[in-house]
Amino acid sequence: MSICHVNRVFKSMLKGWHEHGVSLRVGLAALLALSLLGCASSASVVETWDGNPAAAERAATLKTPGEIRLVRVNGRNMTNFLMDDLALDYALLPGENEVVFVYKTIWAKTGVVKNGESKVHVIESEPQVARFEAAAGETYRFEFDRPETRQEAERMMPQFSASVVSSSGQSVASSSVWDPAEEVAASRTPIPESQSVGASANGANALDQLKAVWETASDEDKKAFLRWAFE
Structure with missing residues (x-):
């Protein structure tokens, strides 16, 4: 599963959440699962x-x-x-x-x-x-x-x-x-600075932002987020 595929699934999920009123917490949990477990694919x-x-x-x-x-x-x-x-x-x-x-x-x-x-x-x-x-x-x-x-x-x-x-x-x-x-x-x-700085400031999508926050979070913050996401 590639990141591009994850992005497509995420956009599709966002549309479904908006139309059916599904909890944002469930959406974030699903996104996290896709971004992390997707890498476990043998093709990743x-x-x-x-x-x-x-x-x-x-x-x-x-x-x-x-x-x-x-x-x-x-x-x-x-x-x-x-x-x-x-x-x-x-x-x-x-x-x-x-x-x-x-x-x-x-x-x-x-x-x-x-x-x-x-x-x-x-x-x-x-x-x-x-x-x-x-x-x-x-x-x-x-x-x-x-x-x-x-x-x-x-x-x-x-x-x-x-x-x-x-x-x-x-x-x-x-x-x-x-x-x-x-x-x-x-x-x-x-x-190039225009790619590494500019892109992260102006063009980063939700998945990139979530991954960046996740990588810098402490173990306790990660556990707290997972408890919150799956409540």
């Missing part, structure tokens, strides 16, 4: 840049499994989806890229679980960073050792590292623990 690709750079037409693709969640790409925060274990494809501009991610596995607890206690063990790595030169049109993926038990996962975490490999199987980068002080410039590819 999450863009990692702002604006409309010409190089986007030759973007590379980074495929991420459910265990890996991208946090930042070239200094830009990535969207936090409602479900963390989504396998997603990310579009990268050709050239040098810095990808920050977290590796996480979930293991069911055995035995009796007390009331209010989580039913699973969550094993998570420190934020990792991988830097590599992305070739136009190329497809990359992560390779890493997959533990067979929770105990093995816990032992792996202090030394965890993942490789980024090309479609031919060649390793182009190995991850290491991320140091924010060494982060590359947030805007690696210059975008």
